[in-house]
Amino acid sequence: MSAADAVTDSLRNLRARFLDVRDGKPADYIPQLAMADPDAFGLALVSMDGHRYSAGEADIPFTLQSVSKPFVYALALSVLGLDEVSRWVGAEPSGEAFNAISLEPDTGRPANTMVNAGAIVTTALIPDTPDEPAFDRILRCLGRFAGRGLDVDEEVFSSESTTGDRNRALAYLIRSTGTMPVDPVLAVDRYFRQCAIRVTAVDLATMAATLAYGGVNPVTGEEVVSAEVAARVLAVMATCGMYDGSGDWLLRVGLPAKSGVSGGLIAVGPARFGVATYSPPLDATGGSVRGHAALETLSRRYGLHLMLNPALPGSTVTLVTTADDLPSAPSAERERVLHEQVGVVVAQGAIDFTAAERVLYALDESGPNGGSVVLDLHDVTAIDSVALAMLHTGLARLLSDGRRAAVVDPRGLLGPPDVVRNGTGQDLPRYATREDAVEGCAQALAGEGRAGTTRWRRPTRGGR
Numbered sequence: 001m002s003a004a005d006a007v008t009d010s011l012r013n014l015r016a017r018f019l020d021v022r023d024g025k026p027a028d029y030i031p032q033l034a035m036a037d038p039d040a041f042g043l044a045l046v047s048m049d050g051h052r053y054s055a056g057e058a059d060i061p062f063t064l065q066s067v068s069k070p071f072v073y074a075l076a077l078s079v080l081g082l083d084e085v086s087r088w089v090g091a092e093p094s095g096e097a098f099n100a101i102s103l104e105p106d107t108g109r110p111a112n113t114m115v116n117a118g119a120i121v122t123t124a125l126i127p128d129t130p131d132e133p134a135f136d137r138i139l140r141c142l143g144r145f146a147g148r149g150l151d152v153d154e155e156v157f158s159s160e161s162t163t164g165d166r167n168r169a170l171a172y173l174i175r176s177t178g179t180m181p182v183d184p185v186l187a188v189d190r191y192f193r194q195c196a197i198r199v200t201a202v203d204l205a206t207m208a209a210t211l212a213y214g215g216v217n218p219v220t221g222e223e224v225v226s227a228e229v230a231a232r233v234l235a236v237m238a239t240c241g242m243y244d245g246s247g248d249w250l251l252r253v254g255l256p257a258k259s260g261v262s263g264g265l266i267a268v269g270p271a272r273f274g275v276a277t278y279s280p281p282l283d284a285t286g287g288s289v290r291g292h293a294a295l296e297t298l299s300r301r302y303g304l305h306l307m308l309n310p311a312l313p314g315s316t317v318t319l320v321t322t323a324d325d326l327p328s329a330p331s332a333e334r335e336r337v338l339h340e341q342v343g344v345v346v347a348q349g350a351i352d353f354t355a356a357e358r359v360l361y362a363l364d365e366s367g368p369n370g371g372s373v374v375l376d377l378h379d380v381t382a383i384d385s386v387a388l389a390m391l392h393t394g395l396a397r398l399l400s401d402g403r404r405a406a407v408v409d410p411r412g413l414l415g416p417p418d419v420v421r422n423g424t425g426q427d428l429p430r431y432a433t434r435e436d437a438v439e440g441c442a443q444a445l446a447g448e449g450r451a452g453t454t455r456w457r458r459p460t461r462g463g464r
Contacts, residue, residue, distance in 0.1 A: 002401075003360040003394030004051065010302075010390075011043045011055035014294045019056075024281035024289035027261040032159035036062065036263060036280035041290050044205035045275045047357055050218040058201040062278060063156045065195045065260035066098060066119070066286075068142065070233050070241065071207060072194060073113045074215075075141045076125045077229045088125060088179055089118045091236055098243045098261075098286050101173065108177025114240040114258065117170045123194055124180060124187035135190050142197060145207040147219045150197050157196035164192055199264070201278040208266040208274025211256075234268055238306075245285040253296050254305030265291035269304055272354045302353040302386050316355040317362045319346035323374070323438040338442040343367025344434065348379035356387035360394040372404040372441035376434045383413045392423025399426050404444055406430070406437045 019041055028034040042058035076085050087109075094102035094111035102111040102118070110118030128134035143150045171184035180187065199207075210217045211234055214227035225233075237256035242249040249257060255267040263280035265288045275298065277291030299305055323329060323342035330336060343366025347359050359375070366373050375395070377383075383391065391414065398405050406429040407414060414420050420428050431437035 003363040003398050005397055006360055006390045006393040007045065007053045007357055008055060009393065011045060011053055014298060015041055015043055015056045018290045018293050021290050021293065024283050026280040027282055030159050030163055032156045033262055038281050040278065040280060042201040042278040043294060044201040045273055046205040046209035046218060047273050048213050048218050048271065049358065049361065051361055052202060054202055057278060060278065061198045061200055062262045062264060063153050063195060064197045064199055064264065065262045067204060067258050067260035067264045067266055068194050068197060069114050069119045070237050070258050071142050071145050072138055073122050073236065074225045074229050074233045075138060076122050077232060078225050079127060080125060082232060085125060088181060089113050089121045093240050093246055095244055101170065103177060108179045110174065112236060112240040114236060115243065116167055117174060120167065120171050120187050120191045121174060121180060123191045124182045135193055138194055139197065144222060144224045145210050145217065146199060146203040147206050147217050150199060152193055153196050153198045157193055160192045160195060164188065167191065201276045204264055204266050204276035205274045208268045208276055212268045212270050212272060212274050234270060242287060243285055245287065253299045254307055255299060259287035261286050263288045265295065267295050316347055316349060316351065316358045317345060318348050319344065320362045320366050322367055328435045338445050339438065341368055341371035341445055342438050342441045343371060343373040344376065344438065345373065346376040350382040351380055351387045352384050353386050356390040360390065363394060363398060370402050372445060373398065374406050374408065374434060374437040374441060376408040377413055378408050378410060380413055395428065396424040399424060404441060406441050408434050408437050
C-alpha cells in the first residue's frame with residue numbers, strides 16, 4: 001500500500017462507475033475484432049515523471065487500429081518535415097466519419113491524417129529503403145513511443161486485409177487525383193499492418209505521455225520526436241482526432257485525443273500526463289463508449305480541460321530526503337539514528353492533480369518502511385479541492401501502513417482538524433516549522449524504542 005495508490009484508486013473508481021454500461025458493440029466489419037471480450041475495460045495513466053498507474057484490463061493486448069495514426073504522422077513529420085507532409089495531406093477537420101471520402105476539391109489531398117484516407121497517404125510517405133523498410137521503420141518508431149518492442153497480430157492483419165475493400169477503393173481514388181506517392185496496393189498493405197500492431201492500455205498511456213512530454217518518453221527518457229513535432233501532432237489530434245465528434249469532444253473533455261475501432265482511446269494533458277482506456281464496445285462514431293465516458297468524467301472531476309488555467313509551472317517537490325541530512329540534524333549517534341528514520345518531503349507553489357501526484361509519490365520515496373515522514377507545506381500557496389482529497393487519501397494510506405506522519409502547514413491548507421481527521425482517519429500532528437516536526441517524529445520514535453533499528457540511506461533529491 002502506498003500514498004500514490006490514491007491515483008490508482010481514481011482509475012479504479014472510474015472503472016467501477018462505468019463497467020456496467022452496456023451501450024455499443026465491438027466492431028464487426030473486421031471479423032477478428034468482433035471476437036473481443038465486450039466486458040474488458042482497462043485504464044492507465046502515465047505521469048511526466050514516468051510513474052505508471054492502471055486499473056482493470058490494462059495489460060490485455062489488442063491492436064492499435066486508428067490510434068496508430070498520430071504516431072505515424074509524428075514519424076512522417078520527423079523524417080520529411082511539415083511542408084513536405086502538408087503537400088500530400090491537409091490538417092483541416094473533415095466533420096465526417098473515419099472512412100469517408102474526405103478529399104479537397106481542388107487538390108485531391110485528404111482533409112487530415114486522422115481519417116483513413118489521410119492516414120493511408122501518411123503511411124505511404126514513410127521512406128522505404130533496403131536498409132530500413134518502411135514498415136520496419138514504423139514498428140520501431142511506435143515501439144520507442146511505447147518504451148518496448150511491439151509486434152503485429154497476424155490474425156487481425158489477415159482479417160483486415162480480407163475485408164478492407166473500402167480502404168483499397170479510397171487509395172485508388174486518391175491515386176487518381178495525383179496525391180498517392182506509392183502504389184495503392186502497397187500503401188494499403190502497410191496501413192493494415194500498422195493498424196494490427198499489438199499494444200496494451202499501459203503502452204498507449206506511455207505513448208500518449210511521450211507526446212505530452214514534448215516527444216520524450218517519460219519512462220525510458222529517450223527523445224522519440226522533437227517537441228515541435230509533438231506539438232503539431234497534438235494540434236491535429238485536438239481538432240481531428242475524434243472524427244465527426246471532435247468538436248464536441250474538445251468542448252466537453254478538452255484534451256487532444258485519438259480513438260480506434262479495437263476499443264483503444266488515448267488523451268493527452270500536455271506537460272501533465274498521458275491516459276488511455278481499452279473497452280471494445282463502440283459508439284456510432286467508432287469510439288469506445290466506456291472510454292469516452294470515463295475520460296470525460298476524469299477531465300471534469302480533476303479540471304483537466306486545456307482551456308482551464310492550470311497551476312503555475314515549476315518544481316512542486318523541492319526536497320525528498322531523511323532528517324539526518326538536514327542542516328539541523330544532531331551529531332550524537334543515537335539521535336542521528338532516529339533522524340535517519342524520519343523522511344522529509346518539501347513542496348511549493350499551487351498544488352493541483354498533477355502536483356499532488358508528485359507529492360504522493362515523493363511521500364512513498366521518503367524514509368524507510370515503518371518510519372515517519374514530515375510533509376512540509378510551508379511554501380505551498382494553494383491546494384485545490386481535488387488535490388486536497390488526494391493528499392488526505394494518500395496520508396491515510398501511509399498511516400494505515402504503519403508510517404507516522406506530521407505536517408508543516410502554517411496556512412491550514414489541509415483544512416481544519418476535523419476535516420483532516422475525517423480525510424486521514426487520524427489526528428495529524430501539525431507543527432510551525434520543519435525542525436519542530438522532525439523533532440516531534442524523532443521523539444515519538446524514541447518512545448517506541450526505535451533508536452537501535454537498522455540504518456536506511458537515500459540520497460537527497462530536489463527539483464522534481
